[in-house]
Amino acid sequence: MNAVMDTVHGFGVSSTQYLQTHYKDAQGWFLFVSFAADLRNTFFIFFPIWFHLKESVGIKLVWVAVIGDWLNLVFKWILFGERPYWWVHETSYYINGSAPHIEQYPMTCETGPGSPSGHAMGAAGVYYALVTSILAIMLSKEKKTSSKSLYLRVSLWTLFWTIQVCVCLSRVFIAAHFPHQVFMGVISGMIVAEAFNRQKWIYGASLKNYFNITVFLLSFAVGLYLLLKALGVDLLWTLEKAQRWCVNPAWVHLDTTPFASLLRNMGTLFGLGLGLHSPLYTESKKSSSARVRMACIVASLSLLHLFDTIKPPTHTAALFYLLSFCKSATVPLVTVSITPYCMSGALSLQSKKQL
Secondary structure, rough: HHOOOOOOOOHHHHHHHHHHOOOOOHHHHHHHHHOOOOOHHHHHHHHHHHHOOOOOHHHHHHHHHHHHHHHHHHHHHHHHHOOOHHHHHHOOOOOEEEEEEEOOOOOOOOOOOOOOOHHHHHHHHHHHHHHHHHHHHHHOOOOOHHHHHHHHHHHHHHHHHHHHHHHHHHHHHHOOOOOOHHHHHHHHHHHHHHHOOOHHHHHHHOHHHHHHHHHHHHHHHHHHHHHEEEEEEEEOOOHHHHHHHHOOOHHHHHEEEEEEEEEEHHHHHHHHHHHOHHHHHHHHHOOOOOHHHHHHHHHHHHHHHHHHHOOOOOOHHHHHHHHHHHHHHHHHHHHHHHHHHHHHHHHHHHHHHHH
């Protein structure tokens, strides 16, 4: 089994070296794609836009992103996937020759296990949910066999797969993942998104549901970590490798650790529940005109952009995780209840003054 995986990993390193050698001029593009595929952009950009355009789509995006990333964490802890940038230095695969040199970049030094790729899984899940939602909205009154329907389907699915290929190549290029890991991520993300396409209860989930699910997911992950640690398995084994083999210590960030990801996702899900069951949300629903919705999109994007510039201090891990949870919970709360309430109130006051 080890020999098979060494061969797979060796092919992956060769793929990374090939991309870095022959497509070095595309470095800026690959780095941008890795940045754009981060789930942070789903919460700070896609969710605010889609929640105010089509509430159900915005809610589904959060569920797909959060549950998908939680499953990604569990898979990573179970599969113990290597990453190219440290594997190439530690393997005995190149014992009869020199190990190939692969470049590292600011986004290379992820600190968690590598399989499956979180970026590929997140991008596949989010964009699959978006494509299927847009098709459902646009083709609800169209005949499925019409030329317009066929054109729209072909265009959106072509765009979807183009994005997935770019994300996969990007992650391999920067030596953060092996090819089989990004492939697994894409397939897993699509499965998660398709599962939530069939779940209608998430649109009417109570605050108690949100609280219970958040507690369950958090408890399961922490429980799995403690259980395996008691059995002598250190699930944070990758952090030492990242710190040892990353060429620039400043590229090893606390916010890429498994627990940072877990707390961010749990905060986002719980914040969505709080927002949807806030009195402010109920009040703002009474005047959700197109004008108010567009104002909410602009205001939400602006506020969240400013909010994202506030980074929790990293000198204490526990404090960083706690503040990450609170910050993540604030994002959907601002989008769902606070901004719509303020915008509808401000626009209503402006209309009264004009009268």
